[in-house]
Amino acid sequence: MPDMREVFLTTAEEILDTDPDTAVVLADISAAQLAGAARRHPHRVLNVGIREQLLVSTGAGLALAGLRPIVHTFSPFLVERAFEQIKLDLSHQDLGAVLVSYGASYDMPAEGRTHQAPGDVALIDSLPSWYVHVPGHPEEARRLLLDSVPGDDRVYLRLSAQQNASPYFGVGLQALRHGRRGVVVAVGPMLDRVLEATEHLDVTVLYTSTVRPFDAAGLRAAVTGAPDVALVEPYLRGTSAYQASEALADLPHRLLSLGTLRESEVRIYGTLADHDLAHGLDAGSIALSLKEFFR
Amino acid sequence: MSTTRTRLPGLISLMTGDDKHHAAAESTVDVLWVLFDRVLRVTPETLHDPGRDRFLLSKGHGPMAYYAVLAAKGFLDEAELADWSSVRSRLGHHPDRARVPGVEISSGSLGHGLPIALGTAAGLRAQGRDARVVTLVGDAELDEGSNHEAIVVAGRMGLDNLTTVLIDNQSSTHGWPGGIARRFEIEGWAVRTVSGRDHEALYDAFTTDHAGRPLAVVAVVAPKGGH
Numbered sequence: 001m002p003d004m005r006e007v008f009l010t011t012a013e014e015i016l017d018t019d020p021d022t023a024v025v026l027a028d029i030s031a032a033q034l035a036g037a038a039r040r041h042p043h044r045v046l047n048v049g050i051r052e053q054l055l056v057s058t059g060a061g062l063a064l065a066g067l068r069p070i071v072h073t074f075s076p077f078l079v080e081r082a083f084e085q086i087k088l089d090l091s092h093q094d095l096g097a098v099l100v101s102y103g104a105s106y107d108m109p110a111e112g113r114t115h116q117a118p119g120d121v122a123l124i125d126s127l128p129s130w131y132v133h134v135p136g137h138p139e140e141a142r143r144l145l146l147d148s149v150p151g152d153d154r155v156y157l158r159l160s161a162q163q164n165a166s167p168y169f170g171v172g173l174q175a176l177r178h179g180r181r182g183v184v185v186a187v188g189p190m191l192d193r194v195l196e197a198t199e200h201l202d203v204t205v206l207y208t209s210t211v212r213p214f215d216a217a218g219l220r221a222a223v224t225g226a227p228d229v230a231l232v233e234p235y236l237r238g239t240s241a242y243q244a245s246e247a248l249a250d251l252p253h254r255l256l257s258l259g260t261l262r263e264s265e266v267r268i269y270g271t272l273a274d275h276d277l278a279h280g281l282d283a284g285s286i287a288l289s290l291k292e293f294f295r
Numbered sequence: 296m297s298t299t300r301t302r303l304p305g306l307i308s309l310m311t312g313d314d315k316h317h318a319a320a321e322s323t324v325d326v327l328w329v330l331f332d333r334v335l336r337v338t339p340e341t342l343h344d345p346g347r348d349r350f351l352l353s354k355g356h357g358p359m360a361y362y363a364v365l366a367a368k369g370f371l372d373e374a375e376l377a378d379w380s381s382v383r384s385r386l387g388h389h390p391d392r393a394r395v396p397g398v399e400i401s402s403g404s405l406g407h408g409l410p411i412a413l414g415t416a417a418g419l420r421a422q423g424r425d426a427r428v429v430t431l432v433g434d435a436e437l438d439e440g441s442n443h444e445a446i447v448v449a450g451r452m453g454l455d456n457l458t459t460v461l462i463d464n465q466s467s468t469h470g471w472p473g474g475i476a477r478r479f480e481i482e483g484w485a486v487r488t489v490s491g492r493d494h495e496a497l498y499d500a501f502t503t504d505h506a507g508r509p510l511a512v513v514a515v516v517a518p519k520g521g522h
Contacts, residue, residue, distance in 0.1 A: 023421060043421035054410045054444035061414015064399065066345055067421060084404065085441075089411055092401050094393055
């Protein structure tokens with residue numbers, strides 16, 4: 001089965017072929033895969049070369065002209081390298097775009113820190129009115145992309161090499177398991193390992209592929225009594241803690257945030273599994289953290 | 296309503312409180328006037344027309360001349376000018392596109408206008424529109440690397456609906472050996488260097504034939520502080 005990035009590229013090509021108001025902007029990454037689309041739509045597939053500031057600004061300019069831009073490269077280059085362009089040329093101008101990253105927090109572990117962006121969602125979260133989608137399956141990625149193209153919202157679609165066995169297409173926080181002891185929120189590719197880690201725990205498991213806007217009402221509805229809530233996110237630990245705290249502001253509650261480490265850079269290469277372990281995001285580490293929190 | 300150039304110093308002085316004006320307010324006034332009076336196809340009645348020409352003020356600081364020209368052309372009520380930058384006013388030290396009619400981009404941070412203008416020009420071309428995109432940058436603003444990314448790519452894309460007017464008051468910290476025009480020429484732009492005060496020369500430069508190539512107009516004015 002094709003991975004999220006492959007599904008994105010074939011879906012983007014379909015969108016270009018069927019919707020004349022769309023454009024794709026690239027900075028060399030994925031340009032070879034979209035070469036056929038670029039030949040068919042030379043004015044709507046723009047490869048600016050290795051120029052990420054221009055990548056984002058070009059998307060803003062296309063939106064200003066009335067087109068719907070899909071802007072794509074690896075996550076550290078898309079969100080971190082040109083962050084002021086995202087802040088000013090999209091948010092402050094009130095222009096829409098669909099930013100699609102690949103690489104997630106550490107999808108290319110052997111490439112090292114330069115190709116990692118665990119802080120991307122936290123950075124986007126410093127700006128108002130963004131949709132942030134973190135699909136957990138290629139079919140979710142396809143659906144979220146197709147849903148994001150109509151309109152002029154600002155959308156960040158975060159694609160990953162890690163995925164769950166099955167897609168879930170519901171909106172907001174969906175309950176996949178019910179329990180009495182507390183609530184675990186699993187974001188995107190964290191779901192299957194959270195289901196494994198909670199197998200013997202009496203907890204509710206909520207899943208979402210959309211973290212902004214955060215489904216505060218869904219979280220609120222899922223908690224019972226004095227709530228204990230654990231967030232398991234595939235990026236910077238605690239990124240959604242503020243949202244969860246706001247949702248439960250009038251209740252005495254406990255909150256556990258799992259995600260990538262904040263205290264130190266993980267300076268190893270190796271495999272995805274090595275990084276999952278280093279960040280405590282493998283099923284076993286998650287199970288240990290949750291057992292301690294829910295005891 | 297008179298729409299002559301001679302009204303602009305009076306309008307600018309409403310904001311600066313100074314008949315001699317500040318350099319930043321003033322270095323752009325002739326270029327802006329020629330553009331809005333004779334070149335750009337945009338009026339207060341067509342400012343939402345998708346086929347209008349676009350003017351993107353990239354050098355967003357010192358926007359007094361910009362506001363004055365917008366007032367003289369009927370986008371703004373000149374009564375607003377005297378109150379500018381107060382909490383009651385929509386006219387700040389950097390313009391806000393969400394608040395000021397006719398302002399295509401909010402600017403202030405340098406190096407954003409030309410890259411956005413490239414995207415807009417590409418978008419209009421993709422839609423088959425013949426509208427023109429003009430962006431104004433300063434020579435010191437050209438220090439920002441984002442501009443160089445855009446200069447290269449606009450040249451390669453042959454975006455002939457894109458014009459950059461560069462106000463050259465020789466304020467770039469490290470300068471441009473060989474002249475700023477060379478930076479554009481070498482990347483395939485059509486380039487004209489003219490006096491930023493000479494209305495006929497500016498008009499002639501803006502209407503230069505440049506089929507297949509973007510156009511850069513280097514408008515030379517007195518050095519900053521050299522009045």
